[in-house]
Amino acid sequence: MREVPVDPRAAALAVLAKADSTMMQLTQAVNTLEKEAQPRTVKIGVSSSATVDLLNVYLRKHGLLHGARIDLVAGNYDDPIGDIDLFTQAGVEQIVLLPFFDNLLPSFEAQLGNLDPSIIDAKEAELRQRYRMVFDKARAVPAIYLGTFHRMGSPADAAGQDAVAIVLARFNAALRDEAAAYANVRIIDTEDIVRAVGQGAAFDTRFYFRSKAPYTGVYMNELARRIAAAARGFGAHFYKVLAVDCDNTLWAGVIGEDLLNGIKLGPYDYPGNIFWRMQQEFAALERQGILLALVTKNNPADVDEVLHKHPDMVLKESQLVAKKVNWEDKPSNLRALAKELNVGLDSIVFLDDSSFECEAVRQQLPMVKTVQVPTTLSDYPRVVAEIKSLFLAGGIAADSKDKTEQYRQRAGAEELKAQFDTQEDYLASLELKVELTRNARASAARISELSQKSNQFNLTTRRYSVAEIEQMMEGASHAVYSLVVSDKFGNAGLTGVAVMRYEGQAAIIENFFMSCRVIGRGVETGIWPRIVADAMQRGCTELRAEYVPSAKNAQVADFYNRLGMPAQEETSEGVRRYTIAAADFAAPPNPWIEMTYVE
Structure with missing residues (x-):
């Protein structure tokens, strides 16, 4: 019998995916996969007030499962302020902060019942000041994952007053309060991790008392999984639907x-x-900017009857961006949904109770994140909590809300388009208005979010943190132009950004990215005369630009050519560079757009 050769990569990934792999197996699998090139490399700094050496292999594991190599920089023990300097010098892109409750003072949990309230007050003030300094020093780091405090011991206060729980809740509130002022900080709820894996499975007190290493591999694996979710798979995904x-x-x-x-x-x-509760969760997602759609094999009239007549139906027709209610197969309906919404299939999460339907989607559309309703219904809330983390990991900017209405407006525009003979007549009928703003500081969070989300219309796919956007707006070497688009169907919100960098007499388009919802209306070319005029007023005589190819932005490969800029060179990696005299720049005319400029 002939032996089938084993694929080392597939075997290693299978080890990482198994829940019961040993530490030796995990380490060998991680080392095997890290010998290969990965699509992304992410440098992460870990600062902890406990010994967390095990986190190294688990973060690398979850990074590899998402196609990312994780390079870890270990901080010093219980020195988060000093660690920020270390991480800055090392060029980390993300930071994990893990304060530890029992180490705030030696055996803090055991001491709490004996401490004077003034000591606890002083410790809270010290805690706030310490992490305020940490967050401020790390303002420019794109993402910080802050673990909350948790307890190690079990509640056992015979008097009915759980001193540990009271102070724990107070100190966690203090951490969250300080973190709330910084847009780059994401909270990782470690109390919930302890609940999820079980207190007995989370800790090993033998190693805690010997070397301040309290955690088991089970806890570390779940912590790393949640960090990966908060990091959106370390850049692997940004789900929208x-x-x-x-x-x-x-x-x-x-x-x-x-x-x-x-x-x-x-x-x-x-x-x-249970289902009523899950609908409440889905409705909350929609209010935070996530698009909800129905994809079901059913008679449309039956589904509409539930939507409109069932007294306990939480989700309403107005909260659904689209409905695919028919007897077509699920993969075909998901393809049609992606086309209708003009989103990638890899931005869709699909939820179904049928093993057959889920497997069909997994096989035919592996880029769709497929989740099955658990057969044990009491597990459904946990599954939906994991779905929520996929969408909300990076936070939601205010402008991301009302997305359902914005996509409905786009559908209305598409219906109108069919009534006109020429594209120009159709665009003129839309009554397009564009408000172009330079350095809109109040919109920094939305601009950062759009840089993270946009893939298809993104000339370099460079991502920006809120702090980076704010720094560019405040400095003299950059200008950040944002555009808000509206038409007769409504306001699409802030949907495009041009980042300009100025070097001597050269104005350089550092990046230009837009939401796909407004592409094809002339907006993408209509803003440039104003931006170039600003550059000339600064004394710039030359305009430069660059296109950097990615897996998803091929549709804009010739954008600068269409803008009237001649290509000067193209590298072997496909990077295209453009240069034109500012005085010679002339973008295609767009008379159907009413432009407003705000300085």
Whole structure:
């Protein structure tokens, strides 16, 4: 019998994916995969007030599962302020901060019942000052993942007052309060990790008392998984759409068989209360800017009846950006949904109760994140919590809300388009208005978020933190132009950004990125006469630009050619560089756009 050769890479990934792999197996698998080139490399600094050496292999594991090599820089023990200097010198892109409650004073949990309140007050003040300094020094770091405090011991206060719980909640509130002032800080709830894995499985007190190493591999694995989720797979994904089935996903039962009064959905009785709760979670996601769509094999009239007539239906028609209610296969409907919304399939999370449907999507559309409703319904809230973390890991800027209405506006524009003979007539009918603003400081968070999200229309795919945006706005060497687009169907919000850098007499387009929702209306070319005029007023005589290819931005490879800029060179990696005299620049005319400029 002929032996089938083993693929070392596939075998190593299988080891990483298994929940019961030993530390030796994990280490060998990580080392095997790190010998290969990875799509991304991310340098992460880890600063902890406990010994967390095990986190090294687990962060590398979860990085590799997302196609990223993780280079770790270890900080000093319990020195977060000094560690920031160390990390800055090392060029880290992300920082993990892990304060440890029991180390705030020696055996702090055991001491709490004996400490004078003034000591606790002083410790809280010290804690606030310390982490305020840390966050301020790390303002320019794109992302900081801050672990909350947790307890090691179990509640055991016979008097009914749990002193540890009271101070723990107070100090965690202090951490969150200080972190709230910094847009680059993400909270990792370590108390929830302890609950999830179990207190007995989370800690090993033998190593804690010997070497201040309290955690087991089980805890470290879950911590690393949550950090990876907060980091959106270390840059691997940015999900925008939650596509959900209906039967046994939004309600218990099959509407076509059980009819309106037969399906189970409501706040009080099992199992309908679980589905009602899940709909509350989905509705909250929609309010925070996530697009909800139905993808279900059903009769449209049956689904509409539930949407409009069931008294306990939480999700409403107005909260759905699209409905694919038919008898087509799920992969085809997901392809159609992506095309309708003009999003990549890799920005969709698909939720279904059927093993058959989930496997079909996994096989035919592996880029879609497919999640199955658990057969044990009591696990459904945990699964939905994991789905929420996929969407909300990076935070939501204010301008990301009302996305459903914005995508509905786009659909209305597409319907109108079919009524006109020429593209110019159609665009003129839209009553397009663009507000171009230079250095809109109040929009820094939205600009940063758009830089993280945009892939297809992004000339260099460079990402910016909020701190970087603010720094460029405040300095003399850069200008950040943002544009807000509206038309007769409504306001699309802040949907485009041009980052300019000035070097002597050269104005350099450092990056230009836009939401795909407004591409093709002339907006992408209509803003440049104003930006170039500003550059000439500064004394610039030359305009330069660069296109850096990525896996997703091929559609803008010739953008600067279309803008009227001649290419000067193209490297072997496909990077294209452009130069034109500022006085010779002339963008294509767009008379259908009403432009407003705000300095």
